[in-house]
Amino acid sequence: MYCFRKKFGTSCIPGFLCSIPYSIATSNMNREHRYGGGPALSRKVISSGLSQTEFAVEVYPLRLQLLVMPKGDRCAVRISKKETIGELHKRACEIFYLNLEQVCIWDYYGHRKHALMNDMDKTLDDANLQMDQDILVEVHDIANGGLSASKGASRGCSAEPSQSPNLTSQGPNLTYQGRELDNAYGTSTVTTRGSSGGLIGLQNLGNTCFMNSAIQCLVHTSEFAEYFREDYHQEINWKNPLGMVGELALAFGELLRRLWAPGRTAIAPRQFKMKLARFAPQFSGYNQHDSQELLAFLLDGLHEDLNRVKHKPYKKSKDADGRPDEEVADEYWASHIARNDSIIVDVCQGQYKSTLVCPECNKISVTFDPFMYLSLPLQSTTTRSMTVTVFTCDGSALPFACTVTVPKQGRCRDLMNALSCACSLKNSEELKLAEVRNHLFQRFLEDPLISLSTIKDDDHLAAYKIAKSLKKTLLLRLIHRCQEQETGDTKAAQKLKPFGTPLVSLISHDDVITRGDIQKVVHTMLSPLLRSESLRQADIPEPCSSLAASDMCHHSSSDEACTNPLSDSMNKDSSGSRAVTLFKLPLQLVEESNACIDLSVGEDKTIKLSSTSTSMLVYVDWSQELLEKYDIHYLENLPEVFKYGPVNKKARTEPLSLYTCLEGFLREEPLVPEDMWYCPKCKERRQASKKLDLWRLPEVLVIHLKRFSYSRSMKHKLETFVNFPIRDFDLTNYIANKNNTQRQLYELYALTNHYGGMGSGHYTAHIKLLDENRWYNFDDAHISPINEEDVKSAAAYVLFYRRVKTVDAISNGENSGTGHNNGSSLK
Known part of the structure; x- marks a missing residue:
């Protein structure tokens, strides 16, 4: 190898990079070819890599x-x-x-x-x-x-x-x-390097930063560090069917001991990863995973492996039935401890009060449930913006998008009321709200109690203004289809495929319905889309009513914006003389037998409908000639309910408080339809309202910030900066147990961070070493000190808080003792 004697002595150039070409020669090659530039430098070939099976030249001993x-x-x-x-x-x-x-x-x-x-x-x-x-x-x-x-x-x-x-x-x-x-x-x-602070990193085995960050936070939880460095084997529950026969606890305990051993050499957690993959196959392989999901599995798995209860007794929960909350809470907690008693319960488990109210009979049900961590929503306000496209069925106006502000945890009636006001709905009109997916009706949102949380941000909503009628009517559903040429077919076969936004209208069922009647109704629905040059070629029925653009939007504000591009030419010509008859639209009526009837012929023929029919399905098949008559771009690109964009300046300058997130978690909200509650009084499943309250807090409070949102077609990460307190996190006013007079103060000692997007992110951990009173950044194998002001960032994901021992807590503890029934402390 080449060396510089003059400046560096007989050695390699400092800072030599492996990416810079250099030659390595055997002793024989060196004697035969005598590479110039200095004396020969002998170097060893050593094993390297995570598996120690790779070999490399040790350029720098x-x-x-x-x-x-x-x-x-x-x-x-x-x-x-x-x-x-x-x-x-x-x-x-x-x-x-x-x-x-x-x-x-x-x-x-x-x-x-x-x-x-x-x-x-x-x-x-x-x-x-x-x-x-x-x-x-x-x-x-x-x-x-x-x-x-x-x-x-x-x-x-x-x-x-x-x-x-x-x-x-x-x-x-x-x-x-x-x-x-x-x-x-x-x-x-004489000190043991690393023993006072546990400054040992974890090697990244391949996208395992999610695991490393969670492990470091648990390892640096002092209660766990003390427990697993002592003899905990006697508490392993070898026969718990819900556990991992003690293997997860043993693997974690061994890893913890190595991380607290003397030295600073990073550890490769291969054995722990193997155990993890064995009992949780979802974490096998080397794909990126959610650090919080792993943390939840670890806490639950360690609890079951270390559960001191070897034979769980059967405990039946009793309803409160008007009894004092304190009595019911202690009863639930005692029942929980009788079946679950471990170091995890001692340190991490708390209890919250859950109140359900039936919307029909007002039955109130109160239960007290344990929790291992709190998952807080990142909601800076209590409202939500929703965009809905409004269609008029009488041909009086073009479709327009309307954005309204509704309660975040509201119901469908709140959205309907906001839309009615924003689009100046008349007393003679009503709105029919539908979710559109793949150019078809997915569902009609007719139940006013449907929770708005069931409507995702990437859903597409359409609202239809229809006239109220005392007569018996049918709902006409109009689906647009166009011809699409199939690729790879030598005969250039074509098939009809749905496109655009479907429309609805009402048609009277009291009278006889003919094919011509349906033609007229569809012509009226499509009339706002007619191009101006086509108006002179067709007889357009006069709209039932007209609405000025100013009337459509006079209720809107900065939060409720409507766009209503009325066609002046259409309004002028629509009331002109009728020179020619209506041209026939290519309509197909789908019968109950799924057979199709061509409505472009025999306009006087009667449509046979069942007396129990409430709707009819009609297809309009758009040809190229028909597309030239109508401006159909109004039917395309139905906007999403909410489109994610850059964070506005106001959101950046006013950080979201952790207290606000907690209040959002505790706020009353309706259950989603998938979690309907069985009301014991109604004997039916009801979409009840649910309210949570904190009742008993653990020694270590783990808080998960819900940064990741999932919908049917996308995953999204919220980059919201949350202003969380590092010390003096006061939860006293959030405890529903008013008999507990102790201050509930917490101090942050660890957190995990997630940087990047959903598919290519990276996890790290910030941890405060209590012995040194100093913060460190744990980035896989790399550990470096950081300032306390650098702990807060928009990447914070899971927060670990430790209870602060206050003077009143110590005095109360001495007077009243401690135990499972204490309102603020655990066993």
């Missing part, structure tokens, strides 16, 4: 600074990181003319004694020695029982001359660059 005490000699030495501590002992003795029996070598990283290096078979890599770090060589005078200077001057160290100042002796202690070194025999001065 370790360079260690040897400091001899008490004489103060100093020399730098190059040695492979795969050499043993025994070889380092031997090299040090050769350099300084010492006997092996006289020498003790210390890991002297940061000029502090960390570990006595006496395991002669251990490699320097496993000992976690770093480039250019100090190694303290202690020389003992065996005869006198103390330290002794080396017998002679050190041998030449021309390979790596030291540039450091001299080490001088000053009595029992040594001074280096004005700093006092450790007393050779003082027990208080």
